[in-house]
Amino acid sequence: MKSEQLAALFGRTFTPSLAGLLFSIIPVALLWPHLPHALLLGWLGIRGLIVAIRCLSAARFQHQRQSLQDPAQTESWQRRYYGLLALDALSWGAVGVGFHIEGLPELNGILLATLVGVMAIGLFSLSNSFKANLLFSSLTLAPLVLHQLSLGTQTGALISLGLMSFFALALSEARKMEARNTELLRHRFANAWVAEQRQLALLSAEHSSTSKSRFVAVMSHEIRTPLNGILGMTQLLERSELDLQQREQISIMRRSGQHLLALVNDILDLARIESGKLAVDTGPVNLGETVNDVCQLLSQTAQDKGLDFELILSPALPPYALGDASRIKQVLHNLIGNAIKFTDKGLIRVEVGSTLDMRAGKLLRFAVQDSGEGIPADQLERVFAPFEQAQDLRRNAGPRRQDGTGLGLTISRELARAMGGDLRCSSVPGQGSLFEFTLPLQSCPQPALAAGQAAAPPETAVGDKPMRGTRQLPQLSGRVLLVDDSAVNVLVASSMLQHCGLQVDQAENGIEALERLEVQAYNLVLMDCQMPRMNGFEATRRWRAHERSHGLGHVPIVALTASAVNGDRERCIQAGMDDYLVKPFEMDDLLAVVQGHIRLSEQG
Structure with a gap:
């Protein structure tokens, strides 16, 4: 509070001081024919020197204000300010004593009005400090009051009484102005504190939201990886020869895994909603x-x-x-x-x-x-x-039976x-x-169908859907490079691919993948994104650069990732990948993606 008040006093130094210097010309001009020129010029020079020192001191304070951390430094600047203010006031007080001329009441009246005007200027420029107002006003008017009283005349006594009444009124108003300015300063500090607390709360909330989103993303990735093993193996088992009891057990495992996956997806969607990152692909x-x-x-x-x-x-x-x-x-x-x-x-x-x-x-x-x-x-x-x-x-709800x-x-x-x-x-x-x-409702034309795909009329009734595990697998040929550091994921994906007649080579990280791509031609690369030594993004960027620099054909690269946060698909495409599949995936979805890209690579 004290530092802010001092800063306000220094900040209001320039204009009142320069105005006071202009006022100094009035008594010099009026008294030029009546008093020694050396006295008048000497007084004016002192006034100019005091104003210059005050302005330089104020400028220096403003320059050093941000570095003033020690209360002792603030006290030192405060003493300097009040000392220079006292000199300024005494230079005006000298007018009331040294410039009085007997027999020229008009000139004396003008000098009196000048001093009252100077005091009024000080009243407003020093409004945030009663102490500064008291110092300036008393040192400006006191010499004149004492001089008028020393004359022993009725006129002098009346002038002194009027000046003291004005002095008392001015100080009363100065006290009120200081109280108002102090209250405004308190409100300013309070508002600044509230704004700071809001900013801190906002930063804390953003940090918390970011941390929560990161945690949810990591947990989603870590849960999806073993789920890919569970659901992938159940899909493979469903396609094997099973008796009725075994098929029922596998079905329970599959439904349980899908339920857990649904919970993970719900939590991930809720995190997206709370962070304002829920994506819609129209x-x-x-x-x-x-x-x-x-x-x-x-x-x-x-x-x-x-x-x-x-x-x-x-x-x-x-x-x-x-x-x-x-x-x-x-x-x-x-x-x-x-x-x-x-x-x-x-x-x-x-x-x-x-x-x-x-x-x-x-x-x-x-x-x-x-x-x-x-x-x-x-x-x-x-x-x-x-x-x-x-x-x-719900009404009459019994014991909880729903999950x-x-x-x-x-x-x-x-x-x-x-x-x-x-x-x-x-x-x-x-x-x-x-x-x-x-x-x-915004109707749109039917999108162009892929080559060889026939248009099917929209179904309007619910019918039977083939059971999973009974669909005939496509028979494919070709060589696929599977890049993943998880042995479980490699086992699941390679088993699915080998069921369709594909040859599968394996790599544990991006570096191994690049080494294999340089010595073996592949119809397709299935690339995990998060791996040690070199991740899938960097490996893809390097291989695409290698293709361009050596004039090689384009090898399709499909991301197989357990990360399902916003922006992952775009990041994969920007790295040079051709498609994106989230773990755990359905065997039918994996084979559809593989089949589509292998056909494209063969046509290319």
């Missing part, structure tokens, strides 16, 4: 195919539970619309899965159509209706809160809003619930 979406994919996956679950499952697709829907197919499937999967989970008997109905909103325009509407227990009206919004279990909110994190609806609503839509819920206790998921 493109043409085949509406009928997208909805049927989800319904075919879940309809059997509903039927196994004794529920009727009904899908209604409006014939007025365009075949294709702009959206994010994977995110739409994710939301529908959550909504339909919840409906099946909380319905013991009756019907699950899925309707897809369009609706018109007065503000948003034409909307794509997905409605999932169940005949379950329903949710009380005062609990409808709570179902969208993180970690809330719908089982706990899950309570994140599905939270993530679904945020996904809907990220895509420009919304997710709402209505319910009648005892009759069921209705979840409505809306998106802006």
Whole structure:
């Protein structure tokens, strides 16, 4: 506080001091014919010297202010300021004594007015310090008051009384101004402290969010790696000769692994939502195919539970619309899965159509209706809160029998809003619930089909889907380089590839991969991204540079990574990779990617 007050005093030195120097010309000009010129010029020179010293001192203080950490230094500057202020005031006080001329009341009156004006200037320029005002005013007026009293005249006494009254009034006002300035300074410090605390809190929150996102990303990577081994091996076992009991055991293992993977994905999505990094990839979406994919996956679950499952697709829907197919499937999967989970008997109905909103325009509407227990009206919004279990909110809820994190609806609503839509819920206790998921409806033309791919009409009814493990594997030929430092991942991927007739070579890091690529031709490279010695990004960049410098053909490189955070796909593409597959992957997805790139390499 003291340092700020001193800085304010020094900061207001220049203008009042220069104005005071101009005022000094008035008595010199008026008294030039009546007093010795040497006296007047000497006084004016002293005034100029004092003003120059004060201004230089103020400039030096401003220059050194940031380095003043020691209170003793502040005290020293304060003494210097008050000493120079006292000299300035005494130089004015000398006018009231040394420049008084008998018999010229007009001139004396002008000198008196000059001193009062100087004091008034000081009153405002020194407003943040009562002590400085008291010092300057008393040393300026005291000599004049004493001189007038020493004259022993009635006029002198009246002038002295008037000056002292003005002095008292000025000091009273100075006290008030100091109090106001001090209060403003306190408010400024308080606001600065609040702003600093907010900034610290913001930095702390950003650091916490970054740390949490990093932790979630690392944990996601570390969990996905063993999950890739579990789910990969169960897929391979499903394709082997098993009896009924063994197939059931493998199915339990697979469902458990998929459930754990779903939990990891939910936590990762929640972290993206909280950090504002939830990504939406907009493109043409085949509406009928997208909805049927989800319904075919879940309809059997509903039927196994004794529920009727009904899908209604409006014939007025365009075949294709702009959206994010994977995110739409994710939301529908959550909504339909919840409906099946909380319905013991009756019907699950899925309707897809369009609706018109007065503000948003034409909307794509997905409605999932169940005949379950329903949710009380005062609990409808709570179902969208993180970690809330719908089982706990339903009427007459018994002991908890449902699993899950309570994140599905939270993530679904945020996904809907990220895509420009919304997710709402209505319910009648005892009759069921209705979840409505809306998106802006923007029809688009059918995307160009890949060469040799036939156009298939969109399905409009739920049908049977081939069981996993019964599909015929494609028979491929070629040599694949598998680069991964995890023995489990290598075993899973190489087994899947060898089932299709591919030859597989292995490398544990980027350096080994580059050595193998230089001596052996490969149809495809499957590259892990995080490896010791040299990661997959650097290895890919170096091989692409080697291809360009030696005029070699392009070898397809596909990333196989357990990292699923935003920006990973883009980072892979920028490094020179051709595709990206996240662990744990489905065998069908891996083989589809491999088959596509091997065909392209053979054509090239």
